[in-house]
Amino acid sequence: MRxxxxxxxxxxxxxxxxxxxxxxxxxxSNTEILSRFSLWPLAPTLENYNVIFTxxxxxxxxxxxxxxxxxxxxxxxxxxxxxxxAFSRYKFLGDKHLFFWLLTNxxxxxxxxxxxxxxLYSAIGLFNTHxxxxxxxxxxxxxxxxxxxxxxxxxxxxxxxxTAYIDGYSFPRFFVKIFIPLIANGIGVAAFFCFxxxxxxxxxxxxxxxxxxxxxxxxxxASAAGMDWGVLAAAGILTLVPGALVIWxxxxxxxxxxxxxxx
Amino acid sequence: xxxxxxxxxxxxxxxxxxxxxxxxxxxxxxxWRQGGAYALLGPSGCGKTxxxxxxxxxxxxxxxxxxxxxxxxxxxxxxxxNIAQVFQFPVIYDTxxxxxxxxxxLRNRGMARPAVEARVREIxxxxxxxxxxxxxxxxxxxxxKQKVSLGRGLVRADVAAVLFDEPLTVIDPALKWELRSKxxxxxxxxxxxxxxxxxxxxxxxxxxxxxxxxxxGGIVQSGRPDELFDRPEHTFVGHFIGSxxxxxxxxxxxxxxxxxxxxxxxLAGRFDRLPTGARIEIGVRPEYTRLAGxxxxxxxxxxxxxxxxxxxxxxxxxxxxRLAAFVPPGVAPEGDAAGxxxxxxxxxxxxxxxxxx
Amino acid sequence: xxxxxDNKAWWLVLPVFLLVAFNAIVPMMTVVNYSVQDTFGNNQxxxxxxxxxxxxxDPSTELGGRFYDSLGRNALFSSIILAIxxxxxxxxxxxxxxxxxxxxxxxxxxxxxxxVPWNVVGTIWQIFARTDIGLLGHTLFGLGIDYNYTQDVxxxxxxxxxxxxxxxxxxxxxxxxxxxxxxxxxxYQAAKIDGAGRWAVFRTIELPKMGRVLLIAVLLRFxxxxxxxTEPFVVTGGGPGNSTTVLSIDLVKIALGQFDLGKAAAMxxxxxxxxxxxxxxxxxxxxxxxxxxRS
Numbered sequence: 070m071r072x073x074x075x076x077x078x079x080x081x082x083x084x085x086x087x088x089x090x091x092x093x094x095x096x097x098s099n100t101e102i103l104s105r106f107s108l109w110p111l112a113p114t115l116e117n118y119n120v121i122f123t124x125x126x127x128x129x130x131x132x133x134x135x136x137x138x139x140x141x142x143x144x145x146x147x148x149x150x151x152x153x154x155a156f157s158r159y160k161f162l163g164d165k166h167l168f169f170w171l172l173t174n175x176x177x178x179x180x181x182x183x184x185x186x187x188x189l190y191s192a193i194g195l196f197n198t199h200x201x202x203x204x205x206x207x208x209x210x211x212x213x214x215x216x217x218x219x220x221x222x223x224x225x226x227x228x229x230x231x232t233a234y235i236d237g238y239s240f241p242r243f244f245v246k247i248f249i250p251l252i253a254n255g256i257g258v259a260a261f262f263c264f265x266x267x268x269x270x271x272x273x274x275x276x277x278x279x280x281x282x283x284x285x286x287x288x289x290x291a292s293a294a295g296m297d298w299g300v301l302a303a304a305g306i307l308t309l310v311p312g313a314l315v316i317w318x319x320x321x322x323x324x325x326x327x328x329x330x331x332x
Numbered sequence: 333x334x335x336x337x338x339x340x341x342x343x344x345x346x347x348x349x350x351x352x353x354x355x356x357x358x359x360x361x362x363x364w365r366q367g368g369a370y371a372l373l374g375p376s377g378c379g380k381t382x383x384x385x386x387x388x389x390x391x392x393x394x395x396x397x398x399x400x401x402x403x404x405x406x407x408x409x410x411x412x413x414n415i416a417q418v419f420q421f422p423v424i425y426d427t428x429x430x431x432x433x434x435x436x437x438l439r440n441r442g443m444a445r446p447a448v449e450a451r452v453r454e455i456x457x458x459x460x461x462x463x464x465x466x467x468x469x470x471x472x473x474x475x476x477k478q479k480v481s482l483g484r485g486l487v488r489a490d491v492a493a494v495l496f497d498e499p500l501t502v503i504d505p506a507l508k509w510e511l512r513s514k515x516x517x518x519x520x521x522x523x524x525x526x527x528x529x530x531x532x533x534x535x536x537x538x539x540x541x542x543x544x545x546x547x548x549g550g551i552v553q554s555g556r557p558d559e560l561f562d563r564p565e566h567t568f569v570g571h572f573i574g575s576x577x578x579x580x581x582x583x584x585x586x587x588x589x590x591x592x593x594x595x596x597x598x599l600a601g602r603f604d605r606l607p608t609g610a611r612i613e614i615g616v617r618p619e620y621t622r623l624a625g626x627x628x629x630x631x632x633x634x635x636x637x638x639x640x641x642x643x644x645x646x647x648x649x650x651x652x653x654r655l656a657a658f659v660p661p662g663v664a665p666e667g668d669a670a671g672x673x674x675x676x677x678x679x680x681x682x683x684x685x686x687x688x689x
Numbered sequence: 690x691x692x693x694x695d696n697k698a699w700w701l702v703l704p705v706f707l708l709v710a711f712n713a714i715v716p717m718m719t720v721v722n723y724s725v726q727d728t729f730g731n732n733q734x735x736x737x738x739x740x741x742x743x744x745x746x747d748p749s750t751e752l753g754g755r756f757y758d759s760l761g762r763n764a765l766f767s768s769i770i771l772a773i774x775x776x777x778x779x780x781x782x783x784x785x786x787x788x789x790x791x792x793x794x795x796x797x798x799x800x801x802x803x804x805v806p807w808n809v810v811g812t813i814w815q816i817f818a819r820t821d822i823g824l825l826g827h828t829l830f831g832l833g834i835d836y837n838y839t840q841d842v843x844x845x846x847x848x849x850x851x852x853x854x855x856x857x858x859x860x861x862x863x864x865x866x867x868x869x870x871x872x873x874x875x876x877y878q879a880a881k882i883d884g885a886g887r888w889a890v891f892r893t894i895e896l897p898k899m900g901r902v903l904l905i906a907v908l909l910r911f912x913x914x915x916x917x918x919t920e921p922f923v924v925t926g927g928g929p930g931n932s933t934t935v936l937s938i939d940l941v942k943i944a945l946g947q948f949d950l951g952k953a954a955a956m957x958x959x960x961x962x963x964x965x966x967x968x969x970x971x972x973x974x975x976x977x978x979x980x981x982x983r984s
Contacts, residue, residue, distance in 0.1 A: 073784040080781050080858075081798050087817040087855065088801070090824045094816055102822050148704040155701035160694045167702065174713050176964050178916040180937035181957040184944045185716030208712040211705055271808045271919045272941070284806045302816060305809045312804025313797075320793050390878050410881045417882050419875040426897040436893075440884035484883065 088309070094302035102298050117303035127300075130283030131307065133199065134268065137282070140203035142263040145210040146218075146256060153218035154244070158227065171212040179272045182208070187276050201277040206270060210263040217262060221255025261319045268312060283308060334401040334414075334492040336364040336387065336525065341396035343382055349394070356382045358550035359395070364493070364527065369519045371540030372529045375572070379549040380529045384495050387527065388415045400492050417495040418485040421502060422477035426470040430461060433469050434483050441488075455487045458518055474502050479511070486518060493525035500535065512539055533573050545569050561617075562678075567685045570615050576645060576656040579621055583614045585681055590614050593651035595630045600676040603688060610683040618645055618656035620678035623663055629673035632657075634665050648672065723954035741955035752952055758931065759939040760963075763915055766935060770853055770914040775907060777854065778861025783895070785866050799859040811923025814852040818924075838925060842932040849921045849933055853914065861906045868902035869895060904975050908968060915964055936960050 094102060095117050096110040121127040155161070156168055186205050187196070195201040229251070233243040249256065275285040287304050343357040352358070357379045364370060372380045385391040386398060389410035397406040405413050416437070425433050434452045443451075456462050459479050464472065469480055478499065485494050496515075500508045516539060519526050530536050536543050537557040544554040545568070552566035553559075564570035570578030583590040583597075585606060590597045592614065599614075606612060623634070623646045632648040637659060644659040648670065657672050681688045727737040747753040781799075786792050805813065818838055820826040829836040838848040872894065880890045918937035921927065927934035927942070934942075940960065944953035 076780060077784040077786075077795070080777075080784075081795075084798060084802055084855065084859070086824065087813045090817050091813050094822070106822070106827055108824070144708075148708055151701035152705040155698035158692060159698035160692045161696045161698040161702075164698075167706065171705070171709060173965060174709055176912050176968055177713070177961055178918070178937055178940075178957075178964065180916070180918050180940045180944075181720065181961050182712075182716050183941065184950070184953065185719035186712075188719055189715055204708070205712060207708050211709055215705060265804050268804065269806045271806060276945075284808045287808060287812060298816065298822060301812060305812050305816075308806050308809045309801070309804070313801060316797050316800045316804060320797055388878075388882065390881070410878075411884045415882060417878070419879060421873065421875060423873075423875050423879040425893040427893065436885070437883040440886070440889065481879075484879075 091302050091305050094298060095306045097299055099297060099299045117299040118307075120300050121303055121307065127283075127286065127304065130281070130286040133278075133281040134274075134283045135311065137199040137202040137206070137274070138264055138267045140199060141206045141210060141267040142260050144203060145207055145214045145263045146260050148207075149211055149214035149218055149259065150249070150256075151244070153215045153222050154248070156215065156219050157222040158230070168215075171215060175209050175212050177208070179209075179270065183272055183276045186273060190277055197278045197281065199281075202274045202282070203267075205273045205277055206267045210266055213266065214259045214263055217259045218252070218255050221252045221258070225251050257319050261315060264315055265312070334525070335366045336493060337399040337402075338362050338364075338387075339397045339399065341386065341393050341398065343386060343391065343393045343395065356549055357386070357393070358548070360551050361396075362544075362551060362554065364525060366525055367523050368525055369516070369539060369541050370525070370527045371536035371543045372527060372546060373531070373533060373536040373543055373572075374546035375531055378546045380531075380546050381497060382549075383546070384417070384497055384527065384529050387493070388417045388495055389413045414488075414490060414492045415495065416485040416488055416491045416493075417497065418481050418499045420498045422474060422481045424469040424472075424477050424480050428469055429465065430456070430467055430469050430472070430480055431465040433480050434461075434465075434487050437484055437488055451487055451489065455483050458486075458521075459483050459514065475504065475507055478503055482511070482515070486522065486524075489522075491524060493527055496526065496528040498530055499528075500530075508535075515539065533575075537573075545572065547572075563687070564615065564680065565687045567613060567615060567682050570617070570680075574617060574619075576618050578615045578617050579653075579655040579657075580613050580615045580682070581650070581653055581655070583612055583681075585612050585614070590679070590681070592630070593653065595650075597630065597674055597679070598676050599679055599681070603681050606681070606688060607683050611685070613682045613685070615680045615682060616674050616678055619658050620675040621655065621657040622673045622675070623648070623657040623659045623665065624671045624673050625663070625665065626667075626669040626671055629671040632670055632672050633668045634670050635668070646670070720954045720957050723950045724958055725951075727951050737951060741951045742959070745952070745955050745959060752956075755939060756936075756956060756959075759934055759936045762933070763935045766850070766853075766917070767911055767914045769850055770857075771907060771910055773850070773854055774858045774861050774910055775903070778858050778906065779865050779899070779903075781858065781862040782865035782869055783891070785862070785869075787870075796863070799862060802856050802859055805856070807919035808923050810852060810856050811920045814848065814855070814920070815924050818848050840929050842929060845925050845929055845933050848924060852920055852924065853917070856920065857910060857913070861910060864902045864906045865899050868899035872898045904972075908972065911971070912964060912968060915967075 093109055096113045096115070098112065098114050098116060101107075101110070101112060156164060182205075190196050190201040190205070195204070225248070229247070230243070233247050238247070271282075271284045274282040278285070280286055283304065287301060287308075338360060340359055340361055341357065342355055342359040344355045346354050349355055372383065374380050382391060386393045389405070389408060392407060397404055399405065400413070425436060428436065431452055434455060435448050438448045438451060452465075453462070456465055459482060461476070461479055461483060464476065469477065472480065482496075482499060485496070500511060503511060512535065515526070515528075528536070528539050530539075537560075541556065542554060543557055543560055545552050545560065545566075547566065547568040553564065553569045555565075560569055560573050564573070564578060567578070567580050570580060581592045583592045585591075585599070585603050587604060588599050588602045590599055597614070622629075630650060632650045632655070635647045635649060635654075638645045638647065646657045646659050646665070648655050648657055650672070655672070724741055725737055725739070727735045727740070741752075744750050744752050745756050748757045785795055802810070815823075817823045818826045820830045820837055826836060826838075835841065836844045838844040876894050876898075877890065880894055885893065916937055917935060918941065921933045921935065922938055922941075925933045927938045936956075940953055940956055943949045943956065
């Protein structure tokens with residue numbers, strides 16, 4: 070019993086230390102960071118956060134990122150729902166191959182696609198828009214969403230569909246009114262993962278835009294001369310906020326989703 | 333092999349139980365004799381599984397103690413109690429063969445190889461698993477898997493008792509019969525105490541020589557199947573055992589007569605010292621409640637007659653009470669008016685649900 | 690349960706198909722197209738056949754040598770990652786609380802690194818590991834250990850690996866936790882009654898029941914560690930020298946840095962094929978082993 074708690078404690082400490090250090094840095098001024106080493110901020114300041122919240126080139130990064138992430142999550146889940154239903158309920162021509170092909174796209178290194186994506190989205194005039202990133206991220210999020218949802222849908226007995234049809238529901242009405250509430254947990258889990266993978270991706274987001282997402286703004290700052298460590302740390306802390314909020318809101322769905330054995 | 337004594341045992345899952353409702357198990361003292369075949373019978377949620385887990389040591393009781401042959405084992409962990417248990421759903425070790433599954437409890441206790449081999453083969457033979465010994469356990473069907481679980485429960489010769497927690501739930505009905513008779517045969521042959529938990533009265537009555545009936549966390553009666561049938565100590569036992577269940581009627585009893593809904597009913601004995609203020613009821617099994625023509629016995633209304641093939645039961649109303657009565661061959665009531673005659677020797681009087689006299 | 694055959698189901702799949710095909714097929718064709726052509730700039734392309742491929746796969750050429758070096762680093766990296774993260778993830782999952790509020794709390798803490806943007810993971814570790822301002826770097830340096838991830842190859846590798854362990858072990862742990870949660874209590878009780886020790890419980894119950902999720906965990910961790918780009922790019926930039934230049938970093942250098950489109954495209958195709966083949970072989974073999982065990 071003791072050993073278990075110790076292992077878990079040490080692991081969580083290992084997870085939290087770098088984050089603590091980032092937080093501590095974000096509350097120090099640059100002079101303090103560079104002049105002496107201390108385990109906590111000796112003269113805590115919110116100046117770094119102030120820089121981010123007052124400079125549009127910084128805070129727009131967050132807004133841009135959130136916009137394309139939300140668009141991507143909505144598109145991915147919306148198109149994946151009927152497809153997952155089809156995979157779960159019907160056999161059709163080429164179903165297995167299609168499913169496998171979808172999953173292979175999850176295995177494509179973003180580095181492979183960076184350049185052709187740039188060409189493609191420039192050609193159709195979407196370069197440097199939220200839509201470009203949102204659509205590009207679909208390549209790995211849509212297959213993932215289909216896969217997660219298929220698992221949840223297969224857990225719903227088919228009799229429910231049949232009863233609804235007998236009761237005279239049309240397919241769209243049945244789907245929206247009865248089916249979607251039944252797999253709310255699954256949708257929560259799928260949305261969580263789409264949000265997560267779109268939020269954390271950098272390479273495609275950077276290639277398809279001119280420094281729109283917050284992640285690429287940070288790399289620009291990071292490579293500029295005379296590192297502004299304090300502001301960088303503050304920007305890093307702020308990127309953790311959406312993720313932490315999302316986890317907090319879906320924690321019960323996630324627990325249930327994990328309990329169902331998918332993901 | 334041991335006698336098991338429960339002494340003033342009670343259990344609550346809450347840390348500070350106050351009212352009776354906080355207890356999953358009401359205080360009880362009882363003895364399970366060595367070599368007995370017991371059934372623990374009761375509806376879901378009556379505390380059977382809690383009691384079983386206390387005996388096996390998976391749950392430590394909050395009050396009282398458990399003794400195996402005078403040795404207090406209340407705080408001993410399961411693995412040091414010498415108990416075997418079979419669960420509701422088959423528990424098998426996926427990666428092992430059937431042989432290894434059966435040998436697992438023996439090997440863990442450091443039994444010598446030839447002895448393990450001999451014992452496993454014996455048990456496998458008794459359960460008709462002989463030909464499956466080399467197979468991987470996870471490839472088996474649900475029935476065979478549960479047989480392996482049963483086998484693992486029975487393989488240790490030195491156990492104090494084998495506990496079965498509704499082990500035949502997942503088995504299909506045809507095989508249920510077979511396995512139950514097999515268990516009974518095994519019991520005779522192996523001379524070990526078996527405690528069999530179930531909510532199915534047929535299962536309990538056919539398997540056990542002593543049936544322990546539980547209700548609301550307490551033991552309401554324990555006895556041979558025929559005792560439970562003829563002399564239910566608690567109205568619950570009357571309801572729960574037998575089909576249809578016992579007729580229980582609120583009554584006023586004075587001396588040798590009971591009055592139900594104003595009608596006098598003769599009793600076999602005199603009941604002069606009933607506790608005052610208690611709820612008095614009389615109970616008669618439908619088998620001893622005979623339907624007769626109108627004008628005989630107590631007047632009732634017949635609602636319908638259930639023909640069960642060899643016997644017929646009438647569903648009747650006595651005032652607002654709904655009862656069941658045996659319909660003797662040849663009796664065919666016309667219309668809905670009829671009478672019932674109770675066999676005085678088989679009428680039990682209950683005060684606050686417990687049998688008096 | 691037999692699924693009915695209904696080709697109308699294609700209509701339900703069509704949006705997904707179009708969306709993914711748009712993203713996958715057109716760029717893929719572009720890549721294939723580039724990979725068989727050469728250019729001298731000005732958008733003039735010449736047919737080059739399998740020229741780039743032969744050059745790429747021949748270790749004696751500059752490109753080939755570079756490719757095999759990066760590939761080797763990728764293979765080494767993935768092996769180390771799997772060797773650390775899978776056992777550690779299982780261990781953490783075994784130590785997680787089973788009920789009550791600690792479950793939600795632990796899940797949230799564990800999931801946190803997964804939701805950090807990948808470049809921020811790099812930034813966090815950069816700040817954490819620098820010898821001048823970082824807690825880790827400063828402490829190690831103070832202990833007299835010659836640690837400097839910008840100059841020392843070993844330090845750089847250790848940092849990148851520690852970072853990946855920090856970032857992804859939770860995923861393995863969460864997957865395994867899901868697997869463990871699906872084991873009914875009766876199994877643990879039966880094992881107790883059968884007298885099994887902790888190790889026997891792990892080997893005979895927990896590990897077999899985690900089989901499926903472990904399969905997925907290994908697959909995901911292999912894929913993602915083989916495709917890693919952002920984190921080492923931010924922390925080490927592929928250095929010192931080329932010591933942490935994995936395939937993705939090299940690929941982006943060639944494609945976007947040098948604009949050697951043909952070389953980059955040929956490399957992309959081979960890279961992608963390697964991942965596909967490894968995953969396919971692994972998955973097929975594992976599921977076959979699984980089926981054999983079943984029968």
